[in-house]
Amino acid sequence: MPAEEVGVILPQEEVEATPGVVESGREYELIIVGAGPSGLTAGVYAARKMLKTLLISEDVGGQILLTAEVENYLGFYYIEGVELVQKFEEQVRRHPIDIDLGQKVVKVEADPPKFRVLTESGKFFKSDTVIIATGKRSKQLNVPGEREFLGRGVSYCATCDAPLFRGKDVAVIGGGNSAFTAVNDLRNVGATKIHVVNILDSIQADPILIEKTRDPEKLELYLGHEVVEIGGMGNRVGSITIRDRKSRRTKILEVQGVFIEIGLVSNSELARGLVRMNRWGEIVADCYARTSVPGVFAAGDVTTVPEKQIIVAAGDGCKAALAAYEYLLHR
Amino acid sequence: MGILSENVVTELRKRLAGLKGPVKLIVFTQDMECQFCQAARELVEQVATLSEKFSVTVYDFLKDTEKVNAYGIDKIPAIVVEGKMDSGIRFFGLPSGYEFGSLLEAANIVSRNNAMLSPETLEILSPLDRLVHIQVFVTPTCPYCPIVVKVALRFAFAKEQIRADMVETTMFPHLANRYAVLSVPKVVINETFSFEGVLPEKQFAEQVMRAVQGG
Structure with missing residues (x-):
């Protein structure tokens, strides 16, 4: 039986910059x-x-x-x-x-x-x-652990890195379209649990996108919460600490990936x-x-x-x- | 019907008309227990029908041990892109999504017999006197990855001491684990030295030399 059609993306012709093509000083x-x-x-x-x-x-x-x-x-x-x-x-x-x-x-x-x-x-x-x-x-969160674990579980590119988190628990920070696009990518690749942490009390993503990503078994929403710290397990992300902005109560979520989509x-x-x-x-x-x-x-x-x-x-x-x-x- | 869509085939046929010299595509595969081997083989075979410059050779990973060892193939599916001789260009996993462009780039490089590197970059790499193994870990959905793969392939073509592998990370989870690949593109040089993200050609060459000189 032949293999299924493979999705490929053709690069633009001669898209690359050849060094020296446009000389300095022009x-x-x-x-x-x-x-x-x-x-x-x-x-x-x-x-x-x-x-x-x-x-x-x-x-x-x-x-x-x-x-x-x-x-x-x-x-x-x-x-x-x-x-x-x-x-x-x-x-x-x-x-x-x-x-x-x-x-x-x-x-x-x-x-x-x-x-x-x-x-x-x-x-x-x-x-x-x-x-x-x-x-x-x-935009960066500017919390402890963010810079330390960049490339070690902290990502700003869900399109690139989501496939690496199949079967893993992750957090998506943000509540806009980018955040919910990341949620969609992570669901599609088979992330196990997706915690969505948004500093605001509501979601800003388009209703159509929220509907598309609705998955009560996988998705856990933390509205009105902020990320306090990204913690490690060895040299990679192991958890995030979040805080309820009203009650000031903190909670630790065990995750292997943190996708930051806050604008x-x-x-x-x-x-x-x-x-x-x-x-x-x-x-x-x-x-x-x-x-x-x-x-x-x-x-x-x-x-x-x-x-x-x-x-x-x-x-x-x-x-x-x-x-x-x-x-x-x-x- | 082939493994590529009709639109892609039509466009590819036009583009591949520009190939200059012969390009050998060598596929390492096996019949059983290799999820993407058939797709990789069919992909290469279909691409090869689109230009007379291509030739395809298929080796069995288990049976053709002499070739497996000669090309240093330790996982499949694997594709070697070769011009007049083996210049160390390897693809491990299925080069789909954005990485299909890297496969075309490899064909272009060997076909033109030109690494297309700047004189400054070649100067940085000129003192290289020992073997370098560059592995670029990618995902098919990463738009930045082919930029890094392209440079690594050019290095391999320009310097006989360099071998450059594109590794489709999701197909080799044990390697993702071994090299802690949690973000792509990730470049691993000689097993010990690594960096994430895109670097311009010159800085990438400097990282190669740094790795060789022990970091």
């Missing part, structure tokens, strides 16, 4: 930092305006890569995150812009009348305008000191994607835009590229 009219939905969309719009553009990023896709299923991006009633990214990238690569991947931008600074973009690898580029579209990354922080460090940010480190951008510094634009999740959605980020990228074009025309 000058552009526009540099887009980040290649999530906003950066990629900005790339397409900039190319259509024939701006001399560099798209520079560590990876392609950003947070969508960690999203198994996307069901709310128009045109696709269901698409895997990685496939959507591939479609985005395919479209960008039809246009003649420079793309430098595998490069972490560490600083964007003013170098009047231009801006300088510096990478961790020591490259630098100059540009008349910059779009910052660097998105967000997972995100902005990847805005590269622009610290350059543009205005709010108290959460989000770049303040207006409805034209303009920041506090003329010539610097920001788009997507790294900004103060109220809804962090793929479709919103893509729209933001469009606005930022068009605004950069207008700026170059009228400065």
Whole structure:
């Protein structure tokens, strides 16, 4: 009997950055930092305006890569995150812009009348305008044991690590869509018991996702509880201590894995000191994607835009590229 | 109907047209008591039908002991991707999900006869004078894992002293336990040195040299 069909994911063609493809020191009219939905969309719009553009990023896709299923991006009633990214990238690569991947931008600074973009690898580029579209990354709990047991049972990537916890007891920290997506992943791989610990008294995940993960035998909910400590058993996670925020009573849960899904922080460090940010480190951008510094634009999740959605980020990228074009025309 | 979907086959056929030189795919398998051996074999055999550059050889893990020893195969399913000679590229477990891309990458490397590493990375690895065994532990759902596997495969192709294994962690739980794999990608170098996560090519090379020099 033949084996069942195997699910494979084809990588994007020539997606990898070949070192030296984009030489350091080049000058552009526009540099887009980040290649999530906003950066990629900005790339397409900039190319259509024939701006001399560099798209520079560590990876392609950003947070969508960690999203198994996307069901709310128009045109696709269901698409895997990685496939959507591939479609985005395919479209960008039809246009003649420079793309430098595998490069972490560490600083964007003013170098009047231009801006300088510096990478961790020591490259630098100059540009008349910059779009910052660097998105967000997972937020940490900042409790004892979290850093110590990272990679030893503490995970911020349920998509990656859930398969390693088949037959094990785990905790998911958080109550939003990411947390319940992690619950779904862990259920699917056969985790034995899943403790969901949320600091709030309610669940914020979409009702459809809560319904999908409903499993009274496997799921144990601890609402209004906070994680106090992640404890070890040898060199790996063995337990977490949680505390009821009202009664202050603590409880120890024996778990081998802790999946932290408590939200995100902005990847805005590269622009610290350059543009205005709010108290959460989000770049303040207006409805034209303009920041506090003329010539610097920001788009997507790294900004103060109220809804962090793929479709919103893509729209933001469009606005930022068009605004950069207008700026170059009228400065 | 094959083990790959029609869409994948159509796309693969186009992509594999770019292969330059011959690629040998050597599968180590056995008939019984190996859950994913049949799937691995069928996967390789179907991929091989999509380009005339491929050839496939299948060895039995229990019977073909000479080849098993020669290629250093200690678990199955195993796939060796070989060009003109064995350059130490190994896949253990079924390369499905994101890891299918790593299998294609291996074919590209040996076919082009080019490791595609930067001069700086090659310079870091140039003093290497002893054997290095790199194991990259992955899961098929990990989007970051192929980035690390790709670099390890390139190292193996560039340096005859290096062997690089992709290990699908969920298929070898005893190894997950032995090397405490609780997060992927996890890289284990020469049994004793390890790190988790993605490192750029240059820093990865530095970690290899650090491991060789005793940490």
